[in-house]
Amino acid sequence: VMYKVLYVLVMKDDNMTIGRALYLFLWNAVGGPVLGLVVGYVIIRWVGVVFNDPYIEVTATISAAYMTFWLAETEAVSVSGVLAIMSLGIYMNYHRTAISPEVERLLHGIWNIMEYLANTLIFLLVGAVVVLIPYQNALQNTSVPGSSAAGPSPSPHGSPQPQAHWVPGWTDLGYLGIFYVCTTAIRFALVLLLSPKILGLRKMKEYCRGFGGRARPKQAPPSPTRATDASPPRPRA
Known part of the structure; x- marks a missing residue:
């Protein structure tokens, strides 16, 4: 939000x-x-x-x-x-x-199958977007000698000159490190605050969960009809 x-x-x-x-x-x-x-x-x-x-x-x-x-x-x-x-x-x-x-x-x-596929696609698409967006922006904003906004200009031999390739610099790596530290700290805070109440984990498991994030795709939000251990018994026909 x-x-x-x-x-x-x-x-x-x-x-x-x-x-x-x-x-x-x-x-x-x-x-x-x-x-x-x-x-x-x-x-x-x-x-x-x-x-x-x-x-x-x-x-x-x-x-x-x-x-x-x-x-x-x-x-x-x-x-x-x-x-x-x-x-x-x-x-x-x-x-x-x-x-x-x-x-x-x-x-x-x-x-359960849909949860597994959805989690896999989420991480795949996030990785693709994170790589492609700055790469495309760099290609649009980077010019090489003889190139123009309309695209690569032809060389004297008639073939177009290649565009410059984007290479991550130290600033990008620094931002990436800061982002990793912040997300890990937030995950640690949530795990340490909520896990003892919800899952009853021990301290070592809490630390492992904090570093590892999701241990299994099933730890996504529950499916609409997933029952819990505390749920009342279901009448059977």
Whole structure:
């Protein structure tokens, strides 16, 4: 949410005021969870009238996730899609008894596969974007003798001259180091503050988790119907 507000402040709106920034922050931080709860309520009501139909129940949960994020990120709504998805998952997990018992095992398996693929694609795309964006900007802003803004100029032999290649400097490496230290410190703070209450980890495991981040893709936010150890027993047909 803060990134979205700062992006609008820097890139889109030169006349941003403190009141406008606060409004955007509250609209994204509150509107996202509200949207997720609304969509979750509709989906749970719909799934509640279906019994033992894996195609409809699985499709409904997957479609709800995509539809919620799409609605949140449209220009007409423009709220936090991440918070909307999180509140949707929490709401559907709380009302997971609406899912047919016969479908629950299949639903868990499908969502586990989707979590693994999504985490893999996230890290792959982040790495590609981090490398490509500064490289493309450097090619656009770097000129070589005889080149122009329209593109590389031809050499005396008629072939275009190659563009200069971007090479990371010490400043870029310094920024990268600062970014790594800050993210690691934030992760350590969250792990040390929350893990004893949520997971009951020992100190050594907390330190390992702080350096390693996610140990498994399953440690992403829970799927809409994932049960916990503290959940009440489900009635079986």
